[in-house]
Amino acid sequence: MKTKAKDTKPYHHGNLRDALLTAARRLLETEGHSDLSLRKCATAVGVSATAPQNHFANKAALLTALAAQGYAELEAYMRRNSNEAADRNVRRQAALQGYVAFAQDHPALYELMFARDRVSSNDADLMRQVGACFVILADISKDFGQFEGDPASVDAKRQMFLWSLVHGYAQLLTANRFKKDAMLGAGILDIIPDMLIESGR
Amino acid sequence: MKTKAKDTKPYHHGNLRDALLTAARRLLETEGHSDLSLRKCATAVGVSATAPQNHFANKAALLTALAAQGYAELEAYMRRNSNEAADRNVRRQAALQGYVAFAQDHPALYELMFARDRVSSNDADLMRQVGACFVILADISKDFGQFEGDPASVDAKRQMFLWSLVHGYAQLLTANRFKKDAMLGAGILDIIPDMLIESGR
DNA sequence: TGTACATCAGTGAACGCGCGTTCACTGATGTAC
DNA sequence: TGTACATCAGTGAACGCGCGTTCACTGATGTAC
Numbered sequence: 001m002k003t004k005a006k007d008t009k010p011y012h013h014g015n016l017r018d019a020l021l022t023a024a025r026r027l028l029e030t031e032g033h034s035d036l037s038l039r040k041c042a043t044a045v046g047v048s049a050t051a052p053q054n055h056f057a058n059k060a061a062l063l064t065a066l067a068a069q070g071y072a073e074l075e076a077y078m079r080r081n082s083n084e085a086a087d088r089n090v091r092r093q094a095a096l097q098g099y100v101a102f103a104q105d106h107p108a109l110y111e112l113m114f115a116r117d118r119v120s121s122n123d124a125d126l127m128r129q130v131g132a133c134f135v136i137l138a139d140i141s142k143d144f145g146q147f148e149g150d151p152a153s154v155d156a157k158r159q160m161f162l163w164s165l166v167h168g169y170a171q172l173l174t175a176n177r178f179k180k181d182a183m184l185g186a187g188i189l190d191i192i193p194d195m196l197i198e199s200g201r
Numbered sequence: 202m203k204t205k206a207k208d209t210k211p212y213h214h215g216n217l218r219d220a221l222l223t224a225a226r227r228l229l230e231t232e233g234h235s236d237l238s239l240r241k242c243a244t245a246v247g248v249s250a251t252a253p254q255n256h257f258a259n260k261a262a263l264l265t266a267l268a269a270q271g272y273a274e275l276e277a278y279m280r281r282n283s284n285e286a287a288d289r290n291v292r293r294q295a296a297l298q299g300y301v302a303f304a305q306d307h308p309a310l311y312e313l314m315f316a317r318d319r320v321s322s323n324d325a326d327l328m329r330q331v332g333a334c335f336v337i338l339a340d341i342s343k344d345f346g347q348f349e350g351d352p353a354s355v356d357a358k359r360q361m362f363l364w365s366l367v368h369g370y371a372q373l374l375t376a377n378r379f380k381k382d383a384m385l386g387a388g389i390l391d392i393i394p395d396m397l398i399e400s401g402r
Numbered sequence: 403t404g405t406a407c408a409t410c411a412g413t414g415a416a417c418g419c420g421c422g423t424t425c426a427c428t429g430a431t432g433t434a435c
Numbered sequence: 436t437g438t439a440c441a442t443c444a445g446t447g448a449a450c451g452c453g454c455g456t457t458c459a460c461t462g463a464t465g466t467a468c
Contacts, residue, residue, distance in 0.1 A: 032318050115376070156387060168367070171372065177364075182354045190348070193347055193397060196396070
């Protein structure tokens with residue numbers, strides 16, 4: 001950024017990759033996934049239609065980067081109201097509420113993150129960010145609920161249970177599928193059966 | 202269908218609407234949602250590009266009809282291994298397994314059915330089919346799990362809990378998000394904590 | 403410290419493609435009399 | 436029972452649009468000597 005600070009637009013953008021991602025996120029949330037195009041992102045940033053090619057090979061690459069960014073933020077949301085020193089029960093509640101809050105704040109991005117075949121799921125950066133979220137999930141699943149089987153499969157079932165529950169809740173909530181009045185006030189913690197809360201401490 | 206059974210193609214198709222829906226379903230599952238177009242459906246059926254307009258105003262109308270069809274089938278899957286005379290515990294297990302089986306058999310359609318903003322969700326037929334599925338959900342949620350609150354909100358929480366769990370499981374499963382070996386053998390019934398099964402009978 | 407030059411990150415015109423949609427039309431069907 | 440005619444469900448050429456992508460190019464940056 002050592003270009004002279006005139007008001008003439010510099011030839012090189014400086015941080016086009018990030019600018020494109022930001023524009024893509026905005027378009028994703030405002031126009032929806034299927035109306036998102038590389039050209040629109042380029043135009044939004046004020047750059048020619050071909051400029052994005054220097055940073056993203058194609059639309060899938062941009063969506064993949066977007067999803068990776070999403071998982072990084074999801075992790076931050078899950079961590080934002082607790083820390084490693086806190087009781088696991090506190091960590092679990094905070095992580096679940098953060099998870100749902102993320103989905104509510106970025107519903108289109110959240111949908112993209114869990115869509116089939118829209119993102120190249122073997123991307124290294126994406127896998128890393130997904131892994132970081134899974135670490136939290138594994139942590140808050142420990143000792144939660146009773147299941148049958150050997151230790152490894154009990155662990156797996158705990159993770160699947162909690163992840164399915166919070167993911168399903170987040171998606172049904174953001175897709176506006178909870179219609180009944182009595183549903184509207186119920187948060188993620190409210191729909192976990194009491195007995196699990198007792199035994200999960 | 203009183204056209205003479207020559208091998209010359211009749212001018213009128215006879216059942217173009219259904220034929221288009223069938224073609225659309227095949228394209229949806231094989232090519233993915235974003236590559237589905239009215240023109241492709243028309244071509245697949247062997248009809249001109251403008252013929253579909255007589256039956257579907259636009260792509261959204263076709264997708265909506267597709268989703269409605271999906272909910273009707275989901276209901277059939279949920280009912281297929283039990284009947285109203287069976288014990289509620291049997292009905293619940295059968296419905297949950299049927300639900301997941303449907304998602305596995307038609308993953309792209311299932312994703313469409315729960316996507317945000319791809320379908321006109323105020324469509325009367327669609328709402329009716331969704332309602333029929335919800336009736337089953339409400340039935341199998343009765344007396345399942347303990348929650349706090351007045352009866353109406355306890356009912357709502359039970360439904361939200363079970364729906365979130367099975368929807369999340371179905372979606373994570375079909376999106377191939379269960380990666381660990383120990384996860385692969387665990388079905389929807391395996392990830393419900395034992396204590397709920399005991400008390401839910 | 404200067405200069406030459408390779409590399410990087412942009413431009414802008416042009417392309418072919420598939421899309422939904424319009425338009426004037428035509429063949430088949432159903433109905434009134 | 437026949438006929439006239441309205442309506443329905445299709446055809447096929449044409450359109451404008453936005454898309455990703457190509458191509459030759461150019462301005463800015465970084466580096467070797």
